Structures are given as structure tokens and as C-alpha cells.
Amino acid sequence: MRPLVKICGLRTDADLQSVADAGAHYGGLVFFPKSPRAVDLDTAAALRAPDALKLVALVVDADDALLDAIIARIGVQMLQLHGHETPERVAAVRQRYGLPIMKAISVATRDDLPAIATYEAVADQILLDAKAPKGAILPGGNGVAFDWTLLQGRVWSKPWMLAGGLTPENVAEGMRLTGAAQVDVSSGVESAPGVKDPALIRAFAAAAGL
Numbered sequence: 001m002r003p004l005v006k007i008c009g010l011r012t013d014a015d016l017q018s019v020a021d022a023g024a025h026y027g028g029l030v031f032f033p034k035s036p037r038a039v040d041l042d043t044a045a046a047l048r049a050p051d052a053l054k055l056v057a058l059v060v061d062a063d064d065a066l067l068d069a070i071i072a073r074i075g076v077q078m079l080q081l082h083g084h085e086t087p088e089r090v091a092a093v094r095q096r097y098g099l100p101i102m103k104a105i106s107v108a109t110r111d112d113l114p115a116i117a118t119y120e121a122v123a124d125q126i127l128l129d130a131k132a133p134k135g136a137i138l139p140g141g142n143g144v145a146f147d148w149t150l151l152q153g154r155v156w157s158k159p160w161m162l163a164g165g166l167t168p169e170n171v172a173e174g175m176r177l178t179g180a181a182q183v184d185v186s187s188g189v190e191s192a193p194g195v196k197d198p199a200l201i202r203a204f205a206a207a208a209g210l
């Protein structure tokens with residue numbers, strides 16, 4: 001089956017077009033002001049996504065006011081919750097907006113894996129990302145990978161996406177080792193923090209099997 005690719009941290013119409021041209025399925029918009037990839041509501045609302053691209057709004061412990069504004073102003077097809085949202089909060093957000101929810105789970109060691117089943121019970125998708133390095137400002141988008149062998153042999157009850165430190169060079173190996181059918185990347189397709197590189201996006205999508 002054709003893999004699904006998500007390119008996260010898009011800020012311009014040109015970014016969106018490059019991602020769609022590369023055949024990626026999802027484009028992520030980061031609503032986290034401290035990120036070099038952050039978009040504000042006005043910028044995001046003015047973006048024009050190609051029809052084929054599904055927009056994912058990425059938020060970190062967002063309150064209802066921010067989520068209400070995103071839903072009201074931007075045509076997003078999925079919400080990515082990338083903070084410390086509890087299972088109850090995930091369920092409440094899903095119920096309130098009626099959109100698919102992807103819950104990010106940070107992984108460093110085997111001890112982080114039980115959270116997967118907990119969130120599979122309430123979310124539509126799981127995104128497995130590397131735990132942020134100590135002192136990092138961002139909870140994701142740090143270009144750090146985790147030990148992919150931790151996921152080997154796992155039986156999944158929901159669709160899931162592999163993320164964290166993926167690049168055009170290592171994405172095929174990550175998919176092979178984990179069996180991931182969906183992959184997500186941000187810094188691995190940038191020429192500078194927050195600046196997406198169309199050639200790297202194409203290379204990543206091709207290496208992922210698109």
C-alpha cells in the first residue's frame with residue numbers, strides 16, 4: 001500500500017504546493033508561538049492549500065479558545081495534540097470538534113510505550129515522536145530520533161505515524177524496522193529552522209515510497 005507522508009511546519013503557499021507536488025498526504029501547521037515554524041491565525045487563514053493536501057493543525061496543550069479560532073478560520077482536516085493532553089482532554093476535543101485527533105506520544109525508552117494503548121482508546125491516530133532533549137524549547141520538531149526497535153512486533157489498534165529525526169536518508173530504514181505505513185518529518189526537510197526545502201521534500205517523499 002502507498003505510504004502516507006506528513007510534512008510538518010508549513011508556513012507559506014509555496015510550502016503547501018511543494019508538499020502536494022511531492023505527493024504527501026498531510027501538511028502540518030504549527031500553532032505554537034515558540035517554534036520557528038509557527039504560524040499565527042491570520043497567516044494560516046490566508047494560506048491556500050491544494051485540494052489534495054489534508055491540513056493538520058498542531059497544537060500544544062491548547063485551550064478551547066485557540067481551538068475554536070483554528071476550527072472557525074482554517075480548513076483543517078485533523079488536529080494533532082502535541083502536549084501533555086490527558087486521555088480525557090483528547091476525548092473532549094474529539095467530541096467538541098468532530099475532527100480526527102492525532103495524539104503525539106514522546107518515546108525515549110520502553111517505559112514510554114504503555115501510553116500508546118491508553119491513547120489508542122481515545123484518539124483516531126497516534127504519532128510516535130522522540131522525547132525532546134533536556135532543556136529543549138520545543139516538544140517536537142527537534143530532529144531527534146528514538147530507538148525504532150522499541151516498536152518492532154507491536155500490534156496496533158489504531159493508525160499510527162513514525163516521527164522524530166527522519167530524513168531522506170533514514171526514512172526507508174525507519175519504515176522497514178518499525179513497519180510504519182505513515183511518516184512525519186519537519187526539520188529533516190529544512191534548509192534552516194522553519195525554512196522548508198522543496199528538493200528535500202521531494203527526496204523525502206521519494207525515499208518514503210511515493
Ligand SMILES: O=C(O)c1ccccc1NCC(=O)[C@H](O)[C@H](O)COP(=O)(O)O
Pocket residue numbers: 008009028030032035036037038058060082129138139140141142143144163164165166184185186187188
Ligand atoms: O515542529 C515544531 O516546531 C513543533 C513545535 C511544537 C510541537 C511540535 C512540533 N513538531 C511536531 C511534529 O509533528 C514534527 O514533525 C515531529 O516532531 C518531527 O520533527 P522532526 O524531528 O524535526 O522531523
